[in-house]
Each structure stands twice: as C-alpha cells, then as structure tokens.
Amino acid sequence: MTKYYARGGTKLFYEDTGMYIDQDQLKKLPKIDTLIDIGVGPHGTPDLYDQFDPSYLILIDPAEEANDVANKISKTRKLSFYNCGAGEKEEELVINIEDKFGYSSFLEVSEINYRGEIKERRSVEVKTLDSIVDKEKHDLGKIGIKIDTEGFELSVIKGAKETLKNAEFVLAEVRHNHESFRGVYQLHEFMSEMHKNDFVLSMIITAKPFIADLCFQPRKFFN
Numbered sequence: 001m002t003k004y005y006a007r008g009g010t011k012l013f014y015e016d017t018g019m020y021i022d023q024d025q026l027k028k029l030p031k032i033d034t035l036i037d038i039g040v041g042p043h044g045t046p047d048l049y050d051q052f053d054p055s056y057l058i059l060i061d062p063a064e065e066a067n068d069v070a071n072k073i074s075k076t077r078k079l080s081f082y083n084c085g086a087g088e089k090e091e092e093l094v095i096n097i098e099d100k101f102g103y104s105s106f107l108e109v110s111e112i113n114y115r116g117e118i119k120e121r122r123s124v125e126v127k128t129l130d131s132i133v134d135k136e137k138h139d140l141g142k143i144g145i146k147i148d149t150e151g152f153e154l155s156v157i158k159g160a161k162e163t164l165k166n167a168e169f170v171l172a173e174v175r176h177n178h179e180s181f182r183g184v185y186q187l188h189e190f191m192s193e194m195h196k197n198d199f200v201l202s203m204i205i206t207a208k209p210f211i212a213d214l215c216f217q218p219r220k221f222f223n
Helices: 023-028 046-052 066-073 129-134 153-158 187-196
Strands: 004-007 010-014 019-021 034-038 056-060 079-082 091-097 120-127 143-147 167-175 199-207 211-218
Touching: 023 046, 023 199, 034 046, 034 129, 046 143, 056 066, 056 129, 066 079, 120 129, 143 153, 153 167, 153 187, 167 187, 167 199, 187 199
Parallel strands: 034 056, 034 143, 056 079, 143 167
Antiparallel strands: 004 010, 010 019, 019 199, 091 120, 167 211, 199 211
C-alpha cells in the first residue's frame, strides 16, 4: 500500500498520520478586498496573502513577538496591526507563551497536545473583532477572515457577529475529536455558532488528528 494518494503530484492523504491537506481548494474562494488574519504567528499566512492578494490586511495577534512579523509584512503590504487578542468580550487574559509563539494560547495545553514547557505567562488585552473593525477608517470592502488562535476560535466568532455580516468566507483552524486544550470547545459548538450567523461549511482544507482547517461561507451563496 502506498503511503499517500497523489493528485497531480500533490500529496493529499498521509497514511502514517491520517492527515489530509488540499490547499488547492483555496482557489475556489471569492475575491476579497481585505483579509483579516487573526493569529499571525511567526510568518503570517503567506499562502493566503498570495492567493487573494488583498489590497489591505488587518493582522491581530496578542504575542508581542508578532510586532516584528507585522513590520516585515508591512514593507510589501498595506496593513493595520493590532497587538491584542480577539475574543467574545473586552477583557484582560493571561496567555501562555511557548518557544514557538505561534503555539501560544489562552488555554492550558492537555497532555496529548504537550509540546514543551511554557516560556512565559503574560497578561494581554482582548478585544472583540467587531470593536476592532468598527475603529478601522479604511474602506474594507469585501472581507475574508482567517482564524488560528490555538483553541480560542469559538470565542473569536462570538465577538464577530457584525463583522461576519460582511464576510465572504471564514477559514478557521477548528479543534475536533480530542481535548487538545483543557476546557476547549467541542466541534458541534463551533458549527452551531457558525450556523447561527448564517454560515455553512463549504470546504475541508486540511484534516489532522487534533485540528481541521475548515472553510465556511454565507448560506446565501448556496441558495
């Protein structure tokens, strides 16, 4: 038996890990004017930036290390950077900073998801996505949203009800099957919240043991 199934030379199904990755599906998404990237991490999300080539980026990340990443990206893109978390309400929370700061989370990592000792715990500001977007003076036009917040994705959505009304899609790294963070939401809760905002699951971009990169689009697109 082969270790993966290939399509056009692209590895899609990984037998040893059970992973499925199909980034080519992103080409099916509608064009946008602004990409909101929540959870910038150490490199940003260059595949999305290149795919959609938006004229404007809104980058959001609570780790102070993301400042350098945003400054680097700003040399070639117009953007706003918000050094805060995005959540359900305005508050201060403690974030657990890991050596690879893109893995940092407001939640405690469970044993099955353990990746090393926590480097530092910091108190950071959390805002709703609605409040961040409301203060933007730039004309955002058609919006796309990407969320990768290490188990905090449901809270982000709960604080984005108005922003979602103008979104063409939401790409979210969603937790499933296992409790990879203590007290993390369950998959059905995230799906239910998206349905409340009139979004439906349109594509599965990746599927891995703890996470799946899911694409949601407004229900009206499919009526």
